[in-house]
Amino acid sequence: MEKRFVSIWLPYLKTDLFTVRQPHLKDVPFVLRSPSRGRMLITACNVCAERSGIRTGMALADARALLPELQPLDDKPELVDKLLTRMAEWCIRFTPVVAIDPPDGLLLDASGCAHLWGGDEKYLADIVGKINSKGYQVRAAMADTVGVAWGMARFGLRQTHNNKIIVEPGRHIEALMSLPPEALRIEPEISSKLHKLGLKQVKQFIRMPRASLRKRFGIHFLMRLDMALGQEFESIEPVVPVERYxxxxxxxxxxxxxxxxxxxxxxxxxxxxxxxxxxxxxxxxxxxxxxxxxxxxxxxxxxxxxxxxxxxxxxxxxxxxxxxxxxxxxxxxxxxxxxxxxxxxxxxxxxxxxxxxxxxxxxxxxxxxxxxKAGNDTVHRYLPDEHYWPERSFKLAGGLTEQPSTQWLTHKIRPLQILQPPERIEVTAPIPDYPPMLFIYKNKIHNIVRADGPERIEQEWWLQQGQHRDYYRVEDETGNRYWLFRLGHYHDKTYQWFIHGFFP
Amino acid sequence: MVVSRNDIILKLQSDILRLQGFKQERGSSSLNSGLGSLVNAFPNSTFPTGCIHEFLSDSKESSAATTAFIGGLVNMLSGTSGVTVWISSGRKLFPPALANFGLHPERFIFIDLKKERDLLWAMDEALKCEALTTVIGEIDAVTFTESRRLQLAVEQSNVTGFLIRNTVRNKVATSACVSRWRITSLPGERLDDLPGIGFPKWQVELLRIRNGKPGTWEVSWRQGGFDTHRLQETPHDIREHRMLG
Missing domain, CATH: 3.30.1490.100 (DNA polymerase, Y-family, little finger domain)
Structure with a gap:
């Protein structure tokens, strides 16, 4: 079956998007700007602004000099990508195979679809009309190959005020002849080279020997030419709409x-x-x-x-x-x-x-x-973390399946019950760095009978500033065991004692 | 003759237990050997699994001791891959310390709830989950009816439940739990008069056990296992002896 392609070009896609959202911008000259190398560049301008001679790529300051009432707005490139994809999904009503053609176009594989609308003319008119009615300016072309449809949409309509063009089946090579070289989707350097050589239309160089064309303009140029002529197959990547569950x-x-x-x-x-x-x-x-x-x-x-x-x-x-x-x-x-x-x-x-x-x-x-029932923050699971500082020695696991990346430390004995935060206590200590003799916690005096320690735990200075802790495990006369620590050096006079936990 | 009479009595006792629905569990043999002389208190000399044990504690110190004793039990119950759910409001547990009792803290799932009603509901749901080995709940107020509900939930799933109740002494309502314990700290067990605290040691009071003999033990935790030593006969036992005598 004969292949037919439709190329849709939305020349003012970015500015139209802003006009659709803010209708008061319709008759105001405005441009989109984005910073580039320390100055503001215009990334898109609407029809009004273009009439005054403002072009994409100008510096914003220059444009302001031309047209003082110009309104600059911030460019949002991510919006355009989203819009194009949405439009492509919407275009699935015309054909099952729709691809986005960045930065500002769509490609439709219309093979065998147009007759449902009663012919190419009505098919294309429907597409253009529907997109126009949504507030976007559009130019569309239909041809046997992607390359010609693309070129005709962008360059074949330059002179006419018509916004759609149909290349009859089998006549796409004829149509290609009068197009400029950039209609072949080649790199700007190569097209400017062609212009310099005076080759301003495809017909001027299409009959040149392929070997010399390849030598001068590269293999990619020949490939694009073949694609436009329909001699090389060109696949398009259709948009697949997300199926909602x-x-x-x-x-x-x-x-x-x-x-x-x-x-x-x-x-x-x-x-x-x-x-x-x-x-x-x-x-x-x-x-x-x-x-x-x-x-x-x-x-x-x-x-x-x-x-x-x-x-x-x-x-x-x-x-x-x-x-x-x-x-x-x-x-x-x-x-x-x-x-x-x-x-x-x-x-x-x-x-x-x-x-x-x-x-x-x-x-x-x-x-x-x-x-x-009770909310997300009710279930916790912990994994070991490589820190000696007690508060940081464990971390919250991401889920039920996350496995520990390190071992739990078992060579240091830790209390089963912990006070968070540690509570201040009154302490009587005999000599520096000895465990205390007694401590008062909640108005109760605990005489310490036996003790282990000190175990010094330093602050991890790269995480938190502060003084170190000297931990003691102590046992009072009733057999209860506690975890106490002194914050800071004994000699500094500024030290404080805390109770941090209860041993079994 | 005496020996054979004792044998008959033992056999009859185990028959009665079997008729009452006490089954010898497969997985608990390591637990029974680990409990030492404490195991004699239980029916069939087997630590009852698939039921709820109640622990009383009246202070933070005894709560730590209770947690440690339960930790030891969980260690022997859960084997290589058992999962424990810990339900509480205002949890004070320090997860890394569980590793000192041979447990894997990453196999604990902590559920922290605020409302007492939610605690009971979560405990009930967790006890019904057959994939768990043990469920530990810190719930202070449990009525008799609620404890019955929990006991019924556990009988279906064969999960072992531990209920920690932080209440003032002598103010505990009756419950349908299979046992009631109180664990308090004792001065640590020292090795050869070396300085320092030594191994943790607790007084384990088994206040009530269905079809078993309550008693008091001194239990210390050393080298990853319990070291039990019977302290005294409880009044219940004495009464029994008097009756026999």
Missing amino acids: QERLPCLEPITTAAGIEIALQQLLETLCLRLHNDQLGIRTAVLKCFRVDGKVEQVTIGTHRPSHYVKHLFKLFGIKLSSIEPALGIELFILEAPVVEEHLAQQEVMWEDSQGIEDPRISELIDRITG
Whole structure:
């Protein structure tokens, strides 16, 4: 079958985007700027500004001298990429194969599509009309090859005021002849070289020997020429719209009972989980939206600690929150959505029953239930960290699966119960660096019978400034054991004593 | 004759226990050997697993001792990959210190909740989870009905639960737990009169044990295991002897 391509050029894409968002800019000359090497450069200008002689690439100061009322706005390049992708997805209504053509174009593979609109003319008119009606200026060309369509859209329409052009099937080489060399999508250096040589149209050099063309302008130039002529295949990379994991359940009669909501949820979960299962994905976050008869939307959200498509578990998670849904006069539509999904491989499923220890999925299900009810900040797991400073000797684990990267220190004895922060105590100590004789904590005097220490722990100066701690393990006459420390040197007179923990 | 009579009584006792639903657990043999003379207090000379043990503590010091004793038990119960859930409000535990009792702190999951009702709910949920080995809950107020609920949850899943109750002495309601303990610190056990604190040592009071014999022991923790030594006969035992005599 004959291939047909449509190239869409949006010459004022960036400025049109701003005009669509802020309609008052329509008749105001404005430019987009971005800093470059210490000055402001114009990255795009609208039609009004262009009429006054302002061009892209000028310094903003020069443009202001030309047109004092010029409005500069900050350029947002990331917005344009997003917009192009959205437009490409929207263009899937015209053909299944749409590619973005940065920086400001779209490519449509229209092979076998145009007859549905009643011919090329009407097809292209529809595309141009629809994009125009959204507020974007557009030029489109249709041809047998990507190269000619691209060139015609940008350079074939220069003279005419028409914004669409159709190259009849089989006549694309003719159309190419009168185009300038830059219409071939070649590097600007090569096209300027061609201009210098007086080769201002394709027909002037297309019949030259290929060997000499390659020698002077490189293999890439010849490749572009072949692509435009249709002698070399050119593939385009179509945009694939993200498939949303969403299931809908409209109800014949409005649902008012809890049992009804549960049945609806069960059905939605089963279909959604089957889809996820086939795609080897699992839910991390799911939202159940209930559209009520009176127009309000009730919704509940759940989150899981590891991706899951296990209906029973997800149902249980929702079950905790279902009571918060108020059906009022009735719910007529349920939508279950999974905004966050992650890869969930089948081999994990096999381990469902026999995996042991912390990897067991039943444990993560338990954690999901608890965080679902009591909040995310309720479950903690700790891993060793390579610090001697007690407060930093452990760190919060990222999840249930994170494994320790280092060993727990066991050669130093640490108290099981710790006071956070350490509490001040009164101490009587006999001689420097000896353990204290007694200490007063919460108005109770503890006479120290036996002691171990000191164990000096220095501050990690690269993390925190402060004095070192001298730790003592002490035991009072009743047999209770404590962890005390002196902050600072004994001789400094500024030292303080603290109790930090309780030994078993 | 006497020996054979004792044998008959022992056999009958174990039969009764079996009829009452006490089963010999497979995994607890290391625990039973590790408990030393303490094991005689339990029915069938087996530490009861798949049930809830209650620990009373009235101060931070005794709470540390209780934690350590439970840590020792968990160490022997959980084997190579057991996971423990620790439920509490206002947790004071220092996770790295668990490593001193041969435990792997990364296999502990700490659930920190504020409301008493949430604590009980989380404990109930955790006890139902068969993938866990032990569940430790620091819950101060547990009514008899609530403890029954927890006990029922645990009977299904065979998880061993430890309930730590920080309450004032003699102000504890009855509960459906299988045992009640009180652990207090004793002066550390010294080795050959060397200076320093030595090995930690506690007084372990088993105040109540279903189908067993309560008593008091001195237990110290040395070289990664318990070292138990029976202190005295409890009044309950004495009464029994009187009856026999």
